[in-house]
Amino acid sequence: MKSDFDQEMDSLLRGHARRARRAFEEAAELRARADDTSQSAASLSGGSMTHLDADELSAYAENALPAPTRARFMSHLADCDECRRSVTRLVLASGVANELEKRAAVAPSKVVKTPAWRERLVALFSPRAWRYVVPVVALAFVGIVSFIALRADRESKGVSGRAAKSTVSTPASDMNHAAGIEESAETQMANTETTSTTTTSAIGANNSTSTNAATTTAHAPSKPQQNGELEARTDSLSAEERKRPSTDSQPPPPIENKEAQSANAPSAPAATNNAAPSIAPESNNVRSLPTLARNQQEMSNNQQVTVQQSNAREANRSAMQSERGNQTDRDRLTQSDNATNDAAQGGAAAQAPKTKARREVRARNESETSPGARKAQPQDDKREKDNSNNVVETRTVAGHQFHREGGAWVDANYNSGQATVTVKRGSEQYRALIADEPALGRIADALGGEVIIVWHGRAYRIKP
Amino acid sequence: MSRQATEFEEILREGTLRLISRAVEARSLDAVTLAPRLRSICEKYLLRDHAGTTAQEIGDFLDTVRADDLCLAVACERGDDAAWHDLMEQYRPTVLSAARNASASEDAAEELAQSVWAELYGLRARADGRAAGKLAYYSGCGSLGGWLRAVVGQLAVDRHRKSARLVQTEEASEFDRLVQAHESGEDNFNVAPAPDPEHALARRETIEALHNALTQVINELGAEDRLLIKLYYFDGLRLREAGAVLGVHEATASRRLTRLHTEVRTRVEAILVAERGWTKQEATRSLADAAAHMETDLSQLLAVEPLTIEQREEAR
Numbered sequence: 001m002k003s004d005f006d007q008e009m010d011s012l013l014r015g016h017a018r019r020a021r022r023a024f025e026e027a028a029e030l031r032a033r034a035d036d037t038s039q040s041a042a043s044l045s046g047g048s049m050t051h052l053d054a055d056e057l058s059a060y061a062e063n064a065l066p067a068p069t070r071a072r073f074m075s076h077l078a079d080c081d082e083c084r085r086s087v088t089r090l091v092l093a094s095g096v097a098n099e100l101e102k103r104a105a106v107a108p109s110k111v112v113k114t115p116a117w118r119e120r121l122v123a124l125f126s127p128r129a130w131r132y133v134v135p136v137v138a139l140a141f142v143g144i145v146s147f148i149a150l151r152a153d154r155e156s157k158g159v160s161g162r163a164a165k166s167t168v169s170t171p172a173s174d175m176n177h178a179a180g181i182e183e184s185a186e187t188q189m190a191n192t193e194t195t196s197t198t199t200t201s202a203i204g205a206n207n208s209t210s211t212n213a214a215t216t217t218a219h220a221p222s223k224p225q226q227n228g229e230l231e232a233r234t235d236s237l238s239a240e241e242r243k244r245p246s247t248d249s250q251p252p253p254p255i256e257n258k259e260a261q262s263a264n265a266p267s268a269p270a271a272t273n274n275a276a277p278s279i280a281p282e283s284n285n286v287r288s289l290p291t292l293a294r295n296q297q298e299m300s301n302n303q304q305v306t307v308q309q310s311n312a313r314e315a316n317r318s319a320m321q322s323e324r325g326n327q328t329d330r331d332r333l334t335q336s337d338n339a340t341n342d343a344a345q346g347g348a349a350a351q352a353p354k355t356k357a358r359r360e361v362r363a364r365n366e367s368e369t370s371p372g373a374r375k376a377q378p379q380d381d382k383r384e385k386d387n388s389n390n391v392v393e394t395r396t397v398a399g400h401q402f403h404r405e406g407g408a409w410v411d412a413n414y415n416s417g418q419a420t421v422t423v424k425r426g427s428e429q430y431r432a433l434i435a436d437e438p439a440l441g442r443i444a445d446a447l448g449g450e451v452i453i454v455w456h457g458r459a460y461r462i463k464p
Numbered sequence: 465m466s467r468q469a470t471e472f473e474e475i476l477r478e479g480t481l482r483l484i485s486r487a488v489e490a491r492s493l494d495a496v497t498l499a500p501r502l503r504s505i506c507e508k509y510l511l512r513d514h515a516g517t518t519a520q521e522i523g524d525f526l527d528t529v530r531a532d533d534l535c536l537a538v539a540c541e542r543g544d545d546a547a548w549h550d551l552m553e554q555y556r557p558t559v560l561s562a563a564r565n566a567s568a569s570e571d572a573a574e575e576l577a578q579s580v581w582a583e584l585y586g587l588r589a590r591a592d593g594r595a596a597g598k599l600a601y602y603s604g605c606g607s608l609g610g611w612l613r614a615v616v617g618q619l620a621v622d623r624h625r626k627s628a629r630l631v632q633t634e635e636a637s638e639f640d641r642l643v644q645a646h647e648s649g650e651d652n653f654n655v656a657p658a659p660d661p662e663h664a665l666a667r668r669e670t671i672e673a674l675h676n677a678l679t680q681v682i683n684e685l686g687a688e689d690r691l692l693i694k695l696y697y698f699d700g701l702r703l704r705e706a707g708a709v710l711g712v713h714e715a716t717a718s719r720r721l722t723r724l725h726t727e728v729r730t731r732v733e734a735i736l737v738a739e740r741g742w743t744k745q746e747a748t749r750s751l752a753d754a755a756a757h758m759e760t761d762l763s764q765l766l767a768v769e770p771l772t773i774e775q776r777e778e779a780r
């Protein structure tokens with residue numbers, strides 16, 4: 001910055017300022033000798049014609065003025081040395097410079113990110129980049145489509161096999177065909193004439209049965225069921241139906257109201273089914289039952305696969321976490337064992353690390369299973385530390401010794417009975433305090449969190 | 465009451481209610497008590513400088529008023545003992561710290577602080593018998609702590625003025641003493657005499673012209689630019705501090721100062737060309753010479769030890 005300065009102008013302005021300051025002080029001396037108190041009287045009253053009053057000065061110093069008023073005050077300050085010096089003292093005392101630096105420290109990182117991100121995005125879509133990006137995107141798209149197609153094909157083969165077995169039951173379900181596609185799906189799931197009717201009657205022939213079919217699939221085993229089991233499952237389906245909210249805003253109508261069901265049928269499948277778009281508003285149309293059943297089976301299988309996959313992922317994740325924890329424990333035990341072996345001649349002292357490590361592992365395992373374990377752990381560590389070291393956590397900052405007490409750093413000179421001034425970090429009082437006592441602010445910053453400091457015979461509780 | 469006045473009163477009432485709801489400790493104050501204070505604040509800081517203030521601007525301005533500080537000040541004004549206790553408890557360190565900064569000794573600081581508390585409480589009585597304290601002048605725009613510091617500072621200046629002492633830093637007074645002694649030739653800091661008296665006279669006239677041009681150019685600058693020049697050169701602040709007074713970062717202040725150098729140079733040269741009849745090259749050279757002359761004087765004036773006889777001989 002300094003290298004850009006016009007050194008000649010800098011010297012000229014400094015010389016000019018010296019000369020002007022001399023002239024001002026000579027004039028001030030003359031005023032003082034003349035015992036002119038007009039300016040002094042005006043300085044403390046509100047709305048002074050010549051000087052800014054205390055309220056105006058403090059409001060300007062804290063940048064708490066509307067823009068036009070601030071501009072007016074700025075014009076006065078440019079010409080009034082006394083007010084300018086007063087406001088300078090207030091500005092420096094209020095720590096405005098530090099606030100500006102903090103804001104500047106935060107702002108550039110935000111500014112830098114956006115252009116870099118934009119630049120990268122622009123670069124990505126630049127014609128040159130498309131040479132490489134387009135083939136990659138195309139390949140990825142082709143791969144995804146192929147994967148989905150293969151998967152669908154595989155499942156459809158499995159569904160068609162099952163559908164061929166269940167074609168015997170379809171004539172019986174023709175009676176309930178008007179109730180919707182889901183009835184036929186339920187019929188095929190039941191795999192017998194009587195069971196299909198039972199299923200249909202239990203579930204109802206409505207829009208939400210597509211979701212219910214998925215629910216059934218998710219909770220019921222995939223193998224065909226016997227009649228007794230099917231009835232039990234039907235009962236459970238009923239219960240599930242009651243529990244789960246229907247995708248349709250209206251509750252499922254009774255089975256007897258087939259007309260209403262058929263009227264309601266079109267909307268639900270489209271609302272609930274993402275995996276089988278073929279089952280849709282055309283439910284009233286006559287379709288081939290095997291095809292419809294196959295589609296429904298695909299949908300239920302997809303959801304079953306999804307649920308199974310998510311369950312498997314959860315199991316893997318928890319297994320990995322426990323394995324990691326066990327590995328950590330094994331490492332610690334190994335280390336402590338090594339320490340024990342190294343100090344084998346030490347006898348009881350060598351046993352201590354191993355014992356301690358095992359104790360820690362045991363404590364951790366217990367804590368992982370108990371609720372609120374995380375809150376307990378720091379205290380366990382502190383107690384362990386206390387037990388092993390037999391000392392309370394202390395720190396010394398700027399010649400003041402502090403000890404940890406109940407989450408706060410407490411000055412060794414603090415007496416709980418003495419009057420304490422509570423100040424919250426970031427508050428006006430705190431800013432005033434650290435402006436007056438910068439060392440106190442440095443101590444508070446060094447310790448962090450809640451701090452009780454005895455400063456010049458007064459106790460201050462600085463809260464976060 | 466005119467429609468505008470009615471609308472303003474309505475906005476004021478709503479702003480007062482919001483202020484009371486914002487306050488953590490409203491100290492049993494109501495809108496009727498606070499409205500007059502807020503009205504005067506609006507007239508002082510908002511309506512005076514901007515005639516076309518909208519209702520939104522008034523509302524936003526009222527929402528920036530420090531609710532708790534204002535309620536505390538008003539409650540103290542009304543003689544609330546609990547409020548006074550809180551005021552002294554919270555701001556005693558602030559007042560004492562400001563008093564120490566403005567006083568030469570601890571005793572003087574204590575006395576100044578006590579004077580401030582007395583001024584705040586009010587030594588005179590109003591017509592209704594209540595004490596007339598300075599808390600009535602606190603608007604709530606800035607913090608109460610900052611206002612108290614300003615009051616302490618002004619009271620200290622007032623005392624110094626009454627005792628016929630100039631308020632200035634020791635460095636400045638010593639520096640100026642050296643300058644005065646140097647100019648009057650009373651000191652031992654002798655510089656090499658000009659080889660030609662006419663040349664010395666010409667140089668003095670040039671410097672005088674430069675100072676006049678600088679004064680004119682600085683006075684013609686915008687308020688913000690003029691304030692920056694005054695803060696940095698006249699008050700001797702660092703760029704970081706000058707920027708803080710302006711409400712900008714140090715880097716911004718530096719860039720502005722660099723721009724001002726160029727602008728001032730251009731305008732000073734233009735004045736010298738127009739009023740002195742110099743050419744541009746002559747004006748530029750004069751500026752360079754004057755700057756060099758000032759640097760020489762400055763380096764010698766800042767010498768700690770007086771020159772020995774041998775050093776003075778060498779300077780000649």
